[in-house]
Amino acid sequence: xxxxxxxxxxxxxxxxxxxxxxxxxxxxxxxxxxxxxxxxxxxxxxxxxxxxxxxxxxxxxxxxxxxxxxxxxxxxxxxxxxxxxxxxxxxxxxxxxxxxxxxxxxxxxxxxxxxxxxxxxxxxxxxxxxxxxxxxxxxxxxxxxxxxxxxxxxxxxxxxxxxxxxxxxxxxxxxxxxxxxxxxxxxxxxxxxxxxxxxxxxxxxxxxxxxxxxxxxxxxxxxxxxxxxxxxxxxxxxxxxxxxxxxxxxxxxxxxxxxxxxxxxxxxxxxxxxxxxxxxxxxxxxxxxxxxxxxxxxxxxxxxxxxxxxxxxxxxxxxxxxxxxxxxxxxxxxxxxxxxxxxxxxxxxxxxxxxxxxxxxxxxxxxxxxxxxxxxxxxxxxxxxxxxxxxxxxxxxxxxxxxxxxxxxxxxxxxxxxxxxxxxxxxxxxxxxxxxxxxxxxxxxxxxxxxxxxxxxxxxxxxxxxxxxxxxxxxxxxxxxxxxxxxxxxxxxxxxxxxxxxxxxxxxxxxxxxxxxxxxxxxxxxxxxxxxxxxxxxxxx
Amino acid sequence: xxxxxxxxxxxxxxxxxxxxxxxxxxxxxxxxxxxxxxxxxxxxxxxxxxxxxxxxxxxxxxxxxxxxxxxxxxxxxxxxxxxxxxxxxxxxxxxxxxxxxxxxxxxxxxxxxxxxxxxxxxxxxxxxxxxxxxxxxxxxxxxxxxxxxxxxxxxxxxxxxxxxxxxxxxxxxxxxxxxxxxxxxxxxxxxxxxxxxxxxxxxxxx
Numbered sequence: 001x002x003x004x005x006x007x008x009x010x011x012x013x014x015x016x017x018x019x020x021x022x023x024x025x026x027x028x029x030x031x032x033x034x035x036x037x038x039x040x041x042x043x044x045x046x047x048x049x050x051x052x053x054x055x056x057x058x059x060x061x062x063x064x065x066x067x068x069x070x071x072x073x074x075x076x077x078x079x080x081x082x083x084x085x086x087x088x089x090x091x092x093x094x095x096x097x098x099x100x101x102x103x104x105x106x107x108x109x110x111x112x113x114x115x116x117x118x119x120x121x122x123x124x125x126x127x128x129x130x131x132x133x134x135x136x137x138x139x140x141x142x143x144x145x146x147x148x149x150x151x152x153x154x155x156x157x158x159x160x161x162x163x164x165x166x167x168x169x170x171x172x173x174x175x176x177x178x179x180x181x182x183x184x185x186x187x188x189x190x191x192x193x194x195x196x197x198x199x200x201x202x203x204x205x206x207x208x209x210x211x212x213x214x215x216x217x218x219x220x221x222x223x224x225x226x227x228x229x230x231x232x233x234x235x236x237x238x239x240x241x242x243x244x245x246x247x248x249x250x251x252x253x254x255x256x257x258x259x260x261x262x263x264x265x266x267x268x269x270x271x272x273x274x275x276x277x278x279x280x281x282x283x284x285x286x287x288x289x290x291x292x293x294x295x296x297x298x299x300x301x302x303x304x305x306x307x308x309x310x311x312x313x314x315x316x317x318x319x320x321x322x323x324x325x326x327x328x329x330x331x332x333x334x335x336x337x338x339x340x341x342x343x344x345x346x347x348x349x350x351x352x353x354x355x356x357x358x359x360x361x362x363x364x365x366x367x368x369x370x371x372x373x374x375x376x377x378x379x380x381x382x383x384x385x386x387x388x389x390x391x392x393x394x395x396x397x398x399x400x401x402x403x404x405x406x407x408x409x410x411x412x413x414x415x416x417x418x419x420x421x422x423x424x425x426x427x428x429x430x431x432x433x434x435x436x437x438x439x440x441x442x443x444x445x446x447x448x449x450x451x452x453x454x455x456x457x458x459x460x461x462x463x464x465x466x467x468x469x470x471x472x473x474x475x476x477x478x479x480x481x482x483x484x485x486x487x488x489x490x491x492x493x494x495x496x497x498x499x500x501x502x503x504x505x506x507x508x509x510x511x512x513x514x515x516x517x518x519x520x521x522x523x524x525x526x527x528x529x530x531x532x533x534x535x536x537x538x539x540x541x
Numbered sequence: 542x543x544x545x546x547x548x549x550x551x552x553x554x555x556x557x558x559x560x561x562x563x564x565x566x567x568x569x570x571x572x573x574x575x576x577x578x579x580x581x582x583x584x585x586x587x588x589x590x591x592x593x594x595x596x597x598x599x600x601x602x603x604x605x606x607x608x609x610x611x612x613x614x615x616x617x618x619x620x621x622x623x624x625x626x627x628x629x630x631x632x633x634x635x636x637x638x639x640x641x642x643x644x645x646x647x648x649x650x651x652x653x654x655x656x657x658x659x660x661x662x663x664x665x666x667x668x669x670x671x672x673x674x675x676x677x678x679x680x681x682x683x684x685x686x687x688x689x690x691x692x693x694x695x696x697x698x699x700x701x702x703x704x705x706x707x708x709x710x711x712x713x714x715x716x717x718x719x720x721x722x723x724x725x726x727x728x729x730x731x732x733x734x735x736x737x738x739x740x741x742x743x744x745x746x747x
Contacts, residue, residue, distance in 0.1 A: 096632070100670035101710050105629035138734070145730040149723030155715040228667045230710025238718070245726045252733045262737075317632050320640070443629060 056259035077180035085207025087240035110441025119171035127175035128422020135263030139179035144248035147173035194407030198345020209334015284416035298431020305432035344403025356522030357473035371397025372458035379452030489514035578691030582676035593667035602658035621645035626672035
């Protein structure tokens, strides 16, 4: 069967563009609405600016567009996340001033760094649930607008304890990562999800780099107006605070939870069923792949978060650069995210097209291990040019690995997508907390030694990716299951629902997702046998 | 990708040029003549001094044991950290290589060398951190290289130390603005949330 270009996965009947599988009576449908009485008058696919799949998720990614709802959600999502990164790491480039104002020791600074990423462990978990239950818009807005007070409260900080507490509370806003990835995952189809999530995540992560330039600049400008350094840095925090409030309002007014509308409206009108939190939680936690991703992300994103906290000070102290120059160097680490993370997502998508899920897993392992090796080199570099070169290569490898990981994560579960994004994201922060605590919070290791040791730990903790196995797609070293039932995507995703729930038709979203995910078989997707849908829904003939 | 490579390459070249200016970087503190100048630093009052308010009376003159005074061109007076303020703070570490040494980062005054006794009344800057300090004067030659020094404390840096309390940097206006914006943020969110819930209920009751 030759795949025609209008199809999604080469499945039969997918030239029936516009069928939403909700029709009860007719097997065929045509797009031009008014001439056919058969279509429900609210068939919305004709209204989308981008071509969509059966779940109304966009099939193309147009970064320069702001079209409702898909591209708008993308832009609101990544910019919110970007703003939160600016706030969380806003203190890092100003630490040389803050440590003098508050009389901090290295231990204090290290502990505050750990605190700044620890808060998000819990908030990212909670955010997964919030997204599943309340929608991505409120998830993002809560995160932005409830943590803005913490950012403003830097004006009250007077000692190491309060500094740590405030950085901890600001860190909660990193939960926007989860809401952003969740939002793009419901707006964009599986084939391009690696690239879209990579762009959203990468451009958001750039905030960690931009802040290293922005905060010293704001600090300088405020000092020019006559403020002392010890007041100027406090006032500088108002900028990230304002940005958060503005973004929160934009998200609420311009954004939309799902392609078809906002979650609360859809739930009340019965189009989207409300799921039970306990079930969502159980299926996320029970799946061992979630925990492997938790560890993996801890040593790609975790390492990146740690570097955001320590790299500026490292270059300032070790190579005797000025605050400004150290900020520029540190910023280039974060700015590499602009292309590195999308590249990782894109590489994952390309590998999937050729080798299916196995390709995605190998891509992830290679990128993360290479990044970690360059981190080891960074710690050992004693001249500035070599250190910068090692840092740039390290940044590309690690950030691309983050992108590649979120090419895998959307396929681990459909029912608990939000919570798994949350758990994986939390893993990133957990990894960062652990590495900062072990290597950068005491005088036992110099910062250089800490960097190399962190690289070694990252190499070791990337090995578990070999153990991720999908029965329908295989793993890095094993083939997919040959079993009649288990080798079908529907079995894997349907397995998250009980028979009772299936009889009520609650799992239909997962089945649709399973059909759309057939692309993860790689080149074999074209030749796959298409099973008859279990509910008898007439979407495919 | 090409543009990134060009930017990286030019950045590296720039840095290598900067780095190659370091011909003087091997000068050591231990090579300097010790106690070439007698320095005293007297706080304006007892107890912990307040930055921005209290003063130090600093005097320095050529010591009787000095030998290299022919080279002295300028005297640089600096405020230095005592060992207790350097604990667990590697950015204030004492290193033998002069360019790496971070003991004395705060400049007080620079004056041309004069054989007679010199003095200066120094008001502690408002960006001096909390800590324990002493005063050191470096005698610098025409090439701007240090040749000798004198300090207000002994070699072990344990006597004649004084403590400074930094300003807090906090301001009432900052505090008030901070509270206002925080309240606005939370309220705006609540207003939106309640509003939408109400609209959704209306939809349902239709």
